[in-house]
Amino acid sequence: MKATIRIMLKAGVLDPQGKAIEGALSGLGFEGVNAVxxxxxxxxxxxxxxxxxxxxxxxxxxxSLLANPVIETYDIDLSGASSDP
Amino acid sequence: MKATIRIMLKAGVLDPQGKAIEGALSGLGFEGVNAVxxxxxxxxxxxxxxxxxxxxxxxxxxxSLLANPVIETYDIDLSGASSDP
Incomplete structure (x- = not known):
């Protein structure tokens, strides 16, 4: 089966990549982006x-490997379960 | 509203990060992982x-900025639409 893990920085943690994207989008003329x-x-x-x-x-x-629980949260989505009819 | 963009390398493109994770998981004793x-x-x-x-x-x-259409695919999920009842 397939597992999809989404790992995000916790809400209060500074996200430099997100800030860089926000700046770049604004520089390209995209408006109305409040946060990234x-x-x-x-x-x-x-x-x-x-x-x-x-x-x-x-x-x-x-x-143990994929996420840093101190600063990150993760959620797991499973699909293609053989128990599905 | 919120937009969630998921960007993945196309199927045929080598994914060194995925391969590294696969090796690390196997090194930690996790078995049954076919691909990452x-x-x-x-x-x-x-x-x-x-x-x-x-x-x-x-x-x-x-x-124009977030994905490289030559080697990457992306899908967009919108949520919190005001048109939802």
């Missing part, structure tokens, strides 16, 4: 077919 | 309230 935040998306193709086991395993991957 | 792709997610807070106008404007931003 940039994050990462990681798509995993897993051999695991059980959604609960897959979520647990992906959560462990996030905590 | 990494992309970017950009969240824009827009003053525009009309979904059609917002999508058009975000699409122009992607083409």
């Amino acid at each position: 935040r940039q994050g990462k998306v990681i798509v995993l193709d897993l051999a695991e077919d059980d959604p609960a086991a897959a979520r647990e395993s992906v959560d462990a991957m996030c905590r | 792709r990494q992309g970017k997610v950009i969240v824009l807070d827009l003053a525009e309230d009309d979904p059609a106008a917002a999508r058009e404007s975000v699409d122009a931003m992607c083409r």
Whole structure:
């Protein structure tokens, strides 16, 4: 099954990449952009077919490697579960 | 309204970050990961309230700054539309 992990900086944490994009968009003449935040998306193709086991395993991957829980939040989306009819 | 842009490398394009994550996960003992792709997610807070106008404007931003259409694909998700009941 497929797991899509979205990792974003927490709300209060300064996001220099987002600020750079905001400045560049404004420089290009795009108006009406109030705020920009940039994050990462990681798509995993897993051999695991059980959604609960897959979520647990992906959560462990996030905590130990993919995300920095001190400054980042992550959410996990699973798709292609074999338990789906 | 809020626009969430997900930018991924096209399927045939080598993704060194994804490969690095795949190697690191395997080194940490996580098994059953067949493939990893990494992309970017950009969240824009827009003053525009009309979904059609917002999508058009975000699409122009992607083409001119945020994504490289030669090697990347992007998809746009709009939420918080004022036209929603």
